[in-house]
Amino acid sequence: MTTLLEVSDLTVEFRTARGWGVAVDGVDLSLAPGRTLAVLGESGSGKSATARAIMGVLPATVGRVGRGRVLLDGQDLLRLPPQERRAVRGARVGMVFQDALSALNPVLPVGYQIGEGCRVHLGMSRRAARRRALELLDLVGIPDARRRIDDYPHQFSGGMRQRVMIATALAADPEILIADEPTTALDVTVQAQILQLLATLQADRQMSLMLITHDLGVVAGMADDILVMYAGRVVEQGPADDVFERPTHPYTRALLDSICTADRKGQPLRVISGQPPDLGNLPSGCAFRTRCTQAADVCRTLPPATAVSPVHQAACHFAGGAA
């Protein structure tokens, strides 16, 4: 399997009252051409920070990359000079943010905001960029795009706004699309439509899609590969079918268990007891051990990534069945 984007040992730190705290700790992941990778985890697990670090949009002054490499076609983005890094952003890697209302500029027409990427990366004239923006609005399913191209973000509904957001990310035809919880701010009925759109675009354009979400239901139908994060670390990763069939890390199992399905009607919802740990004060060893039903003394040491199968790993002392 060839790799388009390879992240290794990525560490992201955030400024806290007690100095720099580690939000993402040594994440490895790889994205293959034309595949969809779902990054799963609850709030604060570091999945958004990972995406932002790849994109180079960590919050200025409070977030920074500690160490690690982000290789795109073998080139380390983190070590590129700013001008060359800028040429990659938007052109080769596009990003869709969670809340399109705040992520789109309120005072510029959507057509202009979509066209910007075409002008900067593809050297298009204003007029050509506008034509392209119109095509993109059509592509993402904005009805009557010709009439809406000069409208402002606040004139669109939530779902339509997220479609506009997707169009801006596609402007310069990137090979990789990173979608950071693209449906979290939307109504449930609209969520499915947006996911369907992303899946269609991904398939039609043979893009790699990195889909960040905390919603397992979102992942099930779309992901080729799954990466589960907990407290800034990768706890399990592998092809989606393998992970769903043989969830190995107790956290992944608990997540899958907490999905409510029709056949469990009438039974109480299963939840993961306890709270996600404070990143500034993580338990030693496996960060999940304080909430884990299987926790043992060995869990006080950091579990290595253990192979469940050649393509499926879990960071649990019990992953191999032994220990």
Place this chain on the structure above:
Amino acid sequence: MTGYVIRRLVGMVPVVLGTTLLIFAAVYALPGDPIKALAGPGRVLSPSVEDALRERFHLDQPLWSQYGHYLGGLVRGDLGIDLQGQEVSALVARAWPYTLQLGLTAWAIMAVVGISLGTFAGMRQGGTVDWVVLTGTTVVVGVPYFVVAYVAQILLGVNLGWFPTSGVREGWPASYLLPAAVLALFGIPELVRLTRASIIENRYADYVDTAIAKGLPHRMIVVRHILRNSLVPVVSVLGLSLGYMVSGTVLIEGIFNIPGLGYVVFNGISQQNGPVVVGVCSLLVLVYLMINLLVDIVYGLLDPRISLAGRR
């Protein structure tokens, strides 16, 4: 939109009435006798001439009646006749262009310098540039207006000879640059601080991350995205100061000998020439109100979320 403008214009009527009445009453309350002042020091007019003059300018009547006469003229577009028998409207027509040139030049200087400095400072919050700019604005606020005017006149005009010292003989822009710069200087601190605060508020906004993620050049992010959003509150202040720059030139015109409206008002006050003072001041009030209306319209254009008509 038309409905909005009409509503605003109607709303101005009480404001105009109130302000003109205030100005009128203030002039009425000035100490001294305007007719005696007209005659000049040491000269006495014959009682019949004096009475005729008093009757002509309605000075023999109570305040309310005088104001009524004045308003009546104003409605007909007549600013009246001053004590020396000149049409006030002719005085205004002669002085107006000078004031307009001075005010607009000052305003342009203020807008460009203020917004640029504010943007630089805001984008480098906490840095040296920021510190220098902020300290500079504090110093400017602390120095009296006329001191700067005289120092600039002597230093840059007389000693260095870079600018004409006074008068308008050299026309625009040469004769106007120095007085306009001094006038602008006092609007700059507020504008810088407001722009800076607005930039700081906007530079970490989510849409800036989007702009970065699109791979836009830094300059485009600052100008097109951050500054464009930051300007929304700045424009209202800019508009108000346009009114101030055009109507607040009395002292500057006096110091630099520019025969504009401020100069006319200044002379009118010292000669107790009531009709001139009232006429010009009322006009300045009207200009100020019109500029305000214009600003609100521009405001709506800058921020599409503000809908003037109250509907979309």
